[in-house]
Amino acid sequence: MFFVDTLETEGLGNRSYLAGGRTTAVVVDPPRDVDRVVAAAAARGVRIGYVVETHVHNDYVTGGPELARLTGAQYLVPAAARVSFARVPVADGDRIAVDTGLGLKALATPGHTPHHTSYVLVEDGREVAAFTGGSLLIGTVGRPDLVEPRLTEQLARAQHASAHRLAAELPDDVRVLPTHGFGSFCSSAQSEGDATTIGEERTGNDALTQDVDTFVARMLAGLEDVPAYYAHMAPLNAGGPPPVDLTPPRTADAEEIAQRLAAGEWVVDLRSRTAFAEGHVAGTFNFEGEGKLATYLAWLIPWGKPLTLLAASAEQLARAQRELVRVGIDRPAAAATGGPDSWLRAGDGLRSFPRTDFAALKRARERGEDVVVLDVRRDSERAGGYVRGSVHIPVHELHERSGEVPAGVVWVHCAGGMRAAIAASLLDAEGRRVVAVDDGFEAARRAALTVSEGDADDVPGTGTDGDGGADPGTDGGTGTTGTAGTGRGGSAA
Template sequence: MTVTIIPVETPSLGDRSYLVHDGRVAFVVDAQRDIDRILAVAERAGVSITHVLETHIHNDYVTGGHALARRTGAQYLVNADDEVSFERTPVSDGDVVEVSPGLHLRVLATPGHTFTHLSYVLQGDSPAVFSGGSLLFGATGRPDLLGATSTHELARHQYRSVRRLADHLPDDARLLPTHGFGGFCATTATGAEITASTIGRERQVNPVLSQDEEDYVADVLAGLDAYPAYYAHMASLNAAGPDEPDLSPPAQADAAELRRRLEAGEWLVDLRHRTVFAAGHVPGTYNVALDVRFASYLGWLLPWGTPVTLLGDSEAQVAEAQREMVRIGIDRPAAGTSGRPEWWTEGPLATTPRASFADLERVRHHRPVVVLDVRRDREWDQAHVDGAVHVPLHALLARRDDIPAGEVWVHCASGYRASVAASILAAHGRRTVLIDDSFQRSARTCGLPLAGRDAAA
């Protein structure tokens, strides 16, 4: 019998779901909220979904597992120790789940990412482990998402859980995590570029399998950085059993309604690329471009519950942004519109000057400007423009008053986050210039004075 494992990628969150089938029936691991993608995969394969599995109560997205199980009539497997408000098939360490005569799963408790985290071992001639947020490609799931008081304890659990997985599995067992593909749930950025791994490979490259426990814990705790603010809302939503999302188009808004929404303090989010936004946009709108990090940064910055109206080049762009939003629990845009920015306002468009780091080097000799670095702490510590002001993007709304008076030249690593920040500052009355340039390539070579740990590199 052939077992087929189909990953369903969600690169914007750095996650994967899996549909696994034997040609007749299938199980799904860690389904994302927009379950229509998984249903389409099952339909193309000609299989019925009979089991839906959760490795843990997720902190980085709203699960589609509950809705998928209800839609298909599948058993919904969730740790017996998780406190949830819906009916589920409770599973615990050591249980064996028979999906079909050829699909058997063994349940292993692997706490660390959460206290009740589970992994599922696919038994047979081609073993594999669905490790969720436990053992990742070259890393482990971060242990701090439940709060500072449990971080140290969970880091030790994570170390022992991964060692347990390695002890229970042969070197050729496929490793199939659902986190760690460029998102914020891993302890390091390693893994975003790796497409496959095995237990044997991880024995060679993963620090958790070569370090002793004390060194691992110390390194993990020292390496933890900020994570998106919306994570605080995900676990409670998932424990309640989220319904299937409504992806029907939002109500259309004309220029007058958009103005009213802006005046009411709602967020109007322009999804267009930063160069197009800079050339002309509705004053007061925020540029969170529909890029690979759209959902993470929108959810990080948006005060929870604030109505969001989407402005895009096309209806398809608005629909894609809406799909990204439901994955993190922003269920319905307040409104949406598409087309040309001239259609979205009753007055003139605003523009944002764009510049390079070389332009900054030239201008600083002639007049004073404020240089604002909106990268995260770890990036700033490595190298930064000497004399710059550092306010990470995720802290900008709360710390706007920390930015000195004057024209603000905003930069990040490449321009995406800087455009978000420049649009926010401009909406609050500041004169901004977007440095739309590569820090690594240009700031180090154009003569700007740098400081930081690796400034001379």
């Protein structure tokens, strides 16, 4: 009897798979921190005989070469993929014997990339599961615009054809096991649900229910920005990533932290947004270690910029290192653990800023306070409703566009609080007075603060308003405390 174990990489919204029989297993689209995979195989008591890639990934660094080296497994990569390392090339129709009565069948499914390949798990001649990578996802497909702009429409049409090939060649009860689609920006739309089959996709996936022209037009119209670090992932993967080093970074004292800040390096505080707002070293940025750290830190930091991590504990630091190597940020320049008092140079004071909610924003406006409201959500979120009079700069653009934020106290919001905390820390590091609105966007609607795109009172695109919406799953929890007011010593609030 076969098994399939799922290895979640939640911060990136991806899945890898360990599948096999009684003695031997195959790993599909392995994460870079391969110790997790080795442990999963050991728990099953199986040998990893094969490591396979559905495609050269654009959103994370693969652990394929290292896993194959450690285990002696054969490393299978689509034959058409342009890579510079030794591998076993896989072509459409190839079959791989994994264990007694268990094998893989390769199906060319271009669309997410030109060389994308899915693998069908076959037990005793019966198809039981399909590892679809970035092809057929749950209710959607992988986006086609990550390779080359000139190929986007061609790849979108290929995605439609590949989805139809899978549906035509596989029985309804075959499990669909994609790599992307669980929060990954590689997905062309937000996936719904946690499991699916070919039969369910046949009736619920746009690629299988819409004609090709309608499908392509709608998908291309809905594509948004992708994290900037994606540009570096495919070249790293094509070159064969080196092993990771997860040993602790060198320890920085308060003086070194101050020097690194003065040199313009990035010093990132991994503590919760609540703790950061209460007190932090001036000039540091807040990316919560328990949030989507790898996605947002790798998206915003200039590639190759020296990075120092500040963590509440050694455990938090280790988790952050593990997340960051998955996107190619391999070795922090330095790190420190503890709290802001131990990271602060003698004579300096901590900065702080208030956290509040949308109800407090409404009261501030009713009192006639001159507040600047900054919306850092994505364009598609804002298109569904926005706070009247707000400035719109998505969080991933704020570091470069902070000069566009009007003078005054800046109340920063997103859909749930996490991105607002990042944005507030970026502005606070520039010496701006900020208030972090740590609240779900539905509370803004309940407070009657929002308008819809195109309302006569606001003209979208002017910088004082725009087009809004909420994606509660994009940020961390709410849990607001306090109202706008004065923080601890050194606060800009």
